Amino acid sequence: MRNTSRPCAKSRRQDHGEHAERGNLYAEVTDRIIAELEAGRVPWVQPWGRPTGEGAAAAPGLPRNALTHRNYSGVNVLILWGAVIAHGYPSQSWLTFRQALEAGGNVRKGERGTMVVFADRFTPEAERERARETGEDAKAVPFLKRFTVFNVAQCEGLRPNLAADPAPLPEREIVPIAEEVIAASGVDFRIGGSHAFYVPSADYVQVPPQPAFYDQINYYRTALHEMTHATGHPSRLDRDLINKFGSKDYAKEELVALSGQSAPPATLQ
Known part of the structure; x- marks a missing residue:
């Protein structure tokens, strides 16, 4: 029951x-x-x-x-x-x-x-x-x-070697073909700081140093993403790069930069 x-x-x-x-x-x-x-x-x-x-x-x-x-x-x-x-x-x-x-x-x-x-x-x-x-x-x-x-x-006072952290990343993990693309682009490419971005008015790309990336391949993904934005400079393909964040034109430009990438970078500017 x-x-x-x-x-x-x-x-x-x-x-x-x-x-x-x-x-x-x-x-x-x-x-x-x-x-x-x-x-x-x-x-x-x-x-x-x-x-x-x-x-x-x-x-x-x-x-x-x-x-x-x-x-x-x-x-x-x-x-x-x-x-x-x-x-x-x-x-x-x-x-x-x-x-x-x-x-x-x-x-x-x-x-x-x-x-x-x-x-x-x-x-x-x-x-x-x-x-x-x-x-x-x-x-x-x-x-x-x-x-x-x-x-x-x-x-x-903890005992030594308690769950040691993994070994540091190597100083650089070179991808030769990516380095060649960066060099051949002719874009002013700068390394430093903690942000990745392209500055249309001064026509340069800046990304953090490669050892700062948790997965070093993301250094190249981020660099090539920002350099794709640089192709829109008036001296190149002359796209409208001065647009408000969240606007349709901004989204359109991000889609251009994301095309051809296997994974998007974390910070898009």
Whole structure:
């Protein structure tokens, strides 16, 4: 016989509290991501790091737990990348307070951690019982838990070689045919800074140095994208390059620059 009894008031209050907590946590994570966007940081898209001289930059790669060596996933990647960029941490490795103690060290006094979340599903025993009685499938309940982690740079006394970061990128990863295209274009090509752009009024292209890119092939993708904009100069194909961001003409020019590329660069100017 099917159990048609309704859950007690205490159970309903508990479920309501869990839903509210989960909703608050979702909102908290969303607010963190929006704050990163409003600060101009888009670490999950931008393929290069900070140029030399503006502070230490973490090695490329996914954030990982320094003790278990497991990579973080999902929204935690965005949260931890944002923290690395915001604070200039030189490492992508993280620990909980307890794990820092297990690793022989501790979190330095006064350090503030970064919140990450653990998402999973579980099936309550009451739901299992209902499923057995009705013959229906048991419904799993999603849940989120928050944890606080600290970058290894916020810790002291940790044992040596704890989840070492990957080796630095090589100084240059040359693609000869791309270098030939750049040289043959005749465009004034400049390397430096932390932004990629073409300046129609002065007719030059500038891109960050290649070692600053997490994937060095993105250096060439970005360079050739900006140089495609340069083909619109009056001395070349004479396209309208002075147009408002978000306008149809701006979009049309971006489509021109994207044509022929296997992947678009992260920042289009």
